[in-house]
Amino acid sequence: MGILRLITGWPGPSGFGSATTAEQVTAGIDAGDLTVVITGGASGIGLETSRVLALRGAHVIIAARNVEAANEAKQNILKSNENAKIDVLQLDLSSLKSVKDFADNFIALNLPLNILINNAGIMFCPYQLSQDEIEMQFATNHLGHFYLTNLLLDKMKNTASSTGIEGRIVNLSSVAHLHTYEEGIRFDSINDKKSYSDKKAYGQSKLANILHANELSRRLEEEGVNITVNSVHPGLIMTNLMKYSLNLMSTFIASLQRRST
Ligand SMILES: NC(=O)c1ccc[n+]([C@@H]2O[C@H](COP(=O)([O-])OP(=O)(O)OC[C@H]3O[C@@H](n4cnc5c(N)ncnc54)[C@H](OP(=O)(O)O)[C@@H]3O)[C@@H](O)[C@H]2O)c1
Numbered sequence: 447m448g449i450l451r452l453i454t455g456w457p458g459p460s461g462f463g464s465a466t467t468a469e470q471v472t473a474g475i476d477a478g479d480l481t482v483v484i485t486g487g488a489s490g491i492g493l494e495t496s497r498v499l500a501l502r503g504a505h506v507i508i509a510a511r512n513v514e515a516a517n518e519a520k521q522n523i524l525k526s527n528e529n530a531k532i533d534v535l536q537l538d539l540s541s542l543k544s545v546k547d548f549a550d551n552f553i554a555l556n557l558p559l560n561i562l563i564n565n566a567g568i569m570f571c572p573y574q575l576s577q578d579e580i581e582m583q584f585a586t587n588h589l590g591h592f593y594l595t596n597l598l599l600d601k602m603k604n605t606a607s608s609t610g611i612e613g614r615i616v617n618l619s620s621v622a623h624l625h626t627y628e629e630g631i632r633f634d635s636i637n638d639k640k641s642y643s644d645k646k647a648y649g650q651s652k653l654a655n656i657l658h659a660n661e662l663s664r665r666l667e668e669e670g671v672n673i674t675v676n677s678v679h680p681g682l683i684m685t686n687l688m689k690y691s692l693n694l695m696s697t698f699i700a701s702l703q704r705r706s707t
Pocket of ligand 1: 492540569
């Protein structure tokens with residue numbers, strides 16, 4: 447989406463634009479047969495996605511680090527839609543053990559899985575290591591989701607083949623994938639503190655989200671599996687994601703507003 451469309455909200459060839467809401471995109475869709483896992487579904491983009499998928503009848507499993515906040519989000523959704531089917535399961539993407547526990551707990555529920563939305567993320571945080579001693583943005587945004595997807599893939603394949611409904615995996619990436627380290631992904635120095643850039647590390651993790659989606663998509667197609675994998679840049683939305691970059695975002699948004707007047 448070009449900058450002009452981003453500012454004006456003019457629709458693109460799909461008929462949708464930056465001003466289109468999730469309710470408009472899903473109008474008329476019956477998602478009653480679908481089960482969705484969404485990471486980080488308790489706030490920001492994930493919360494709105496959870497709300498609207500539940501509104502269309504999907505069974506939504508919010509995978510959340512903060513279960514209390516997720517239960518509160520669930521109650522809020524239920525207030526406006528008492529028929530919403532929403533469950534909350536604990537998941538900390540920055541811990542591979544937690545990802546495994548989440549997958550085991552989900553599989554134990556014996557539910558189908560049609561859609562996996564790898565949405566959770568952190569942006570521009572100061573240098574820190576995850577529990578598994580991996581640079582935090584790469585660990586959370588990419589590695590946790592990569593591992594989660596692998597753990598849930600058989601379940602998704604079984605669901606797609608037994609129901610005949612195309613499965614979907616969506617990785618929330620970002621236009622920031624264009625702004626990464628010179629090497630793209632620094633496989634040999636992912637934890638290097640001296641050269642750490644909070645912006646480039648975010649770009650690196652978002653580039654990894656895209657590469658993951660592209661390669662998985664290629665492999666599933668080769669295997670003849672009825673699951674589509676995509677990565678998306680969701681647009682620019684003021685959410686908690688901006689907590690490490692409020693000044694930067696205010697300047698950016700002010701410059702967009704100036705251009706649009
Ligand atoms: N907003 C934008 O303009 C924008 C632009 C481009 C791409 N994106 C992408 O869109 C996605 C959603 O972002 P958002 O704007 O909705 O941000 P947000 O409101 O901050 O939501 C991010 C969610 O991720 C969760 N999360 C963070 N670390 C986690 C962890 N270790 N384990 C499990 N969950 C974790 C957060 O949970 P807590 O509440 O526990 O922190 C929160 O629920 C992200 O992948 C982001 O990179 C957003």
